[in-house]
Amino acid sequence: MRMDKKGSVDTVIECRHISKEFTSKRGTAKVLEDISLQVRKNEFVVLFGPGQCGKTTLMNVLSGLDGATKGTVYSHGQEVTGPGSERGVVFQSMALFPWLTVRGNVAYGPKARGFDKDAYTKKSDYYIDLVGLKGFENAYINQLSGGMKQRVGIARAYCNEPDVLFMDEPFSALDAQTRYLMQEEIMRIWSTEKRTVVFITNNIEEAVYVADRIILLTNCPARIKKEYPIDLPRPRDYTSKEFLLLRDEISKNMDRTL
Amino acid sequence: MAMDERRVKVRVSNLYKQFGDLKVLDNISFDVLEGEFLCVVGPTGCGKTTFLNSVTKLYEPTSGEILVNGEPVDLKKNNISYIFQEQSTMEWYTVEQNIEYGLRIKGIPKAERRIAVDEVLEMVGLKDYRKYYPRELSASMVQRVVIGRAFATKPELLLMDEPYGQLDIELRFKLEDELISLWQRTGTTVIFITHNIEEAVYLSEHILVLTNKPSTIKRKITNNLPRPRNVIDPDFIQLRNEVTELIKWW
Numbered sequence: 001m002r003m004d005k006k007g008s009v010d011t012v013i014e015c016r017h018i019s020k021e022f023t024s025k026r027g028t029a030k031v032l033e034d035i036s037l038q039v040r041k042n043e044f045v046v047l048f049g050p051g052q053c054g055k056t057t058l059m060n061v062l063s064g065l066d067g068a069t070k071g072t073v074y075s076h077g078q079e080v081t082g083p084g085s086e087r088g089v090v091f092q093s094m095a096l097f098p099w100l101t102v103r104g105n106v107a108y109g110p111k112a113r114g115f116d117k118d119a120y121t122k123k124s125d126y127y128i129d130l131v132g133l134k135g136f137e138n139a140y141i142n143q144l145s146g147g148m149k150q151r152v153g154i155a156r157a158y159c160n161e162p163d164v165l166f167m168d169e170p171f172s173a174l175d176a177q178t179r180y181l182m183q184e185e186i187m188r189i190w191s192t193e194k195r196t197v198v199f200i201t202n203n204i205e206e207a208v209y210v211a212d213r214i215i216l217l218t219n220c221p222a223r224i225k226k227e228y229p230i231d232l233p234r235p236r237d238y239t240s241k242e243f244l245l246l247r248d249e250i251s252k253n254m255d256r257t258l
Numbered sequence: 259m260a261m262d263e264r265r266v267k268v269r270v271s272n273l274y275k276q277f278g279d280l281k282v283l284d285n286i287s288f289d290v291l292e293g294e295f296l297c298v299v300g301p302t303g304c305g306k307t308t309f310l311n312s313v314t315k316l317y318e319p320t321s322g323e324i325l326v327n328g329e330p331v332d333l334k335k336n337n338i339s340y341i342f343q344e345q346s347t348m349e350w351y352t353v354e355q356n357i358e359y360g361l362r363i364k365g366i367p368k369a370e371r372r373i374a375v376d377e378v379l380e381m382v383g384l385k386d387y388r389k390y391y392p393r394e395l396s397a398s399m400v401q402r403v404v405i406g407r408a409f410a411t412k413p414e415l416l417l418m419d420e421p422y423g424q425l426d427i428e429l430r431f432k433l434e435d436e437l438i439s440l441w442q443r444t445g446t447t448v449i450f451i452t453h454n455i456e457e458a459v460y461l462s463e464h465i466l467v468l469t470n471k472p473s474t475i476k477r478k479i480t481n482n483l484p485r486p487r488n489v490i491d492p493d494f495i496q497l498r499n500e501v502t503e504l505i506k507w508w
Contacts, residue, residue, distance in 0.1 A: 180508055184508070239498060241490060245490070251427045254426070
C-alpha cells in the first residue's frame with residue numbers, strides 16, 4: 001500500500017508507466033509492462049518475484065544503467081537519463097577489480113571523481129570498517145571469501161555516498177549460512193548508515209527479513225502483482241509466527257517460475 | 259517411549275577421512291536403522307558430502323569401516339541410490355528412459371523394466387510426460403525424474419545430497435511431501451544431507467549434527483514430531499531453533 005502522495009519530497013526514486021522491450025532478429029521480447037512505483041527516503045524496498053521475471057531489468061532501468069522503452073524514471077523529481085554516482089549498485093557477481101586491493105576497490109569512485117588522497121583514504125577506511133573488514137584494507141580480492149568479497153562490494157557502493165543503493169541479488173552466490181550472516185550484516189550496516197535501498201532477491205526468507213516493503217512482480221512480462229508492507233520490528237526472527245505467516249502468504253501468491 | 263526395534267541397516271565405525279593434510283572426517287561412528295529417515299546437518303564445508311561419498315565408496319575411508327546389513331558396503335551387493343546436489347538428469351534421454359536407466363544397468367529384463375517404470379511414473383506423477391525430455395520440463399518435474407530414477411531400482415539405501423537447495427519454498431514443501439510419501443510406501447532407508455534446518459526438522463526421524471572440519475558428531479537428535487508436520491507448530495519451531503543453535507557460527 002503506497003502512502004506517498006505523488007511528487008512528495010520524501011520520494012527519492014519514482015517511475016511512471018515503465019515498459020521495457022528488447023528487440024532482436026528473433027523478434028521483440030516484452031520484459032516490463034506498465035510499472036509505476038515510488039521509493040521513499042531511507043526505505044528498504046525489495047523487488048521480489050520468480051526467476052527470470054525481469055527484476056534485474058527493472059533495477060537497471062531505475063538505476064539508469066538502461067533506458068526504458070516507455071515511461072520515465074525520476075530521481076528527486078528530476079528525470080533519470082543515465083547512470084550516476086547518486087545511484088550506487090551492488091552486483092551478484094560482485095564485479096570487483098582483482099588488480100586492486102580492498103581499499104583500492106572501495107576508494108575507486110571517490111578517487112575517480114577527483115577527491116584527494118587523504119579524503120578518499122579516510123572515506124574508504126570508514127566504509128571498510130563499517131562492513132566489518134577492518135584490517136583487510138591491503139588484501140587482494142582473491143584472498144577473500146565470498147562473504148568478504150560481497151562486503152567489499154557493499155563498501156564500494158556506499159563509499160560513493162549515493163542517494164540510492166541498488167542491490168541485485170547480492171547474496172545469491174553465497175552459501176546458505178554465509179547468506180544468513182550477510183542478511184544480518186546488511187541490516188546492521190543499513191541501520192548504522194541509513195540509505196534508500198532497492199534490493200532484489202528471489203529468496204522469500206531473505207525478502208521478509210530485510211524489507212520495509214516487498215514489491216511482488218509477476219512472471220515475464222513483469223507487472224506489479226502486489227505490494228506488502230512489512231511492519232515487523234527489527235532484528236527479525238525467521239521463526240516467529242508473524243514471519244512464517246508472511247512468508248507463507250507471499251510465496252503462495254508468487255507466480256510459478258516458467 | 260517405545261523402544262525402536264528396527265535392525266541396524268548401516269553401521270559407521272570410527273570413520274576417518276583425510277585428503278593429504280586436510281582432515282575432513284574425524285572418528286565418526288553411528289548407526290542408521292532399517293527404514294529410518296536420517297538427516298545430516300552441519301556448518302558449510304564441514305564434510306557432509308565427503309561423508310556421503312565415503313558411504314558409497316566414491317571415496318575410500320582413510321580408516322574405519324562402513325557396514326550395510328552387517329557387512330562391508332559393496333556396491334555390487336548393496337542396492338544403493340544416490341541423488342546429487344547438481345542436476346543430474348541425462349538430457350539426451352526422455353523421462354522414462356532416465357527412470358529406466360538404473361534398471362537397464364542392473365540387467366533387469368525389458369518386461370520387468372516396463373512394469374517398474376510405469377509404477378514409478380505413477381508414483382512421481384509424471385505418467386503424461388514419459389516421452390518428454392528434461393529440458394522441456396519445469397525444475398520440480400526434473401527433480402521428480404531424478405527421484406523417480408533413484409526409487410526405480412527399489413534401493414535399500416537412498417542417499418540424498420541437498421537435492422532441493424535451489425528451489426523456492428512452495429516447490430520445496432511439495433517435493434518434501436512427495437518424498438515422505440515415497441519413503442513411507444517403500445520403506446527405504448534414507449540419509450539426507452541439507453543445510454536447511456527447517457527441511458531437516460520436517461523430514462527426519464533423527465538429525466545428526468556435525469561440527470566444523472575435522473568433523474565429528476556434535477549431537478544426534480531424535481525427532482518425534484507427529485506427521486504430517488507443521489512448520490508453524492511451536493514444537494516444530496523449538497526443535498528448529500535448537501538445531502540452529504547447535505550449528506550457528508554466524
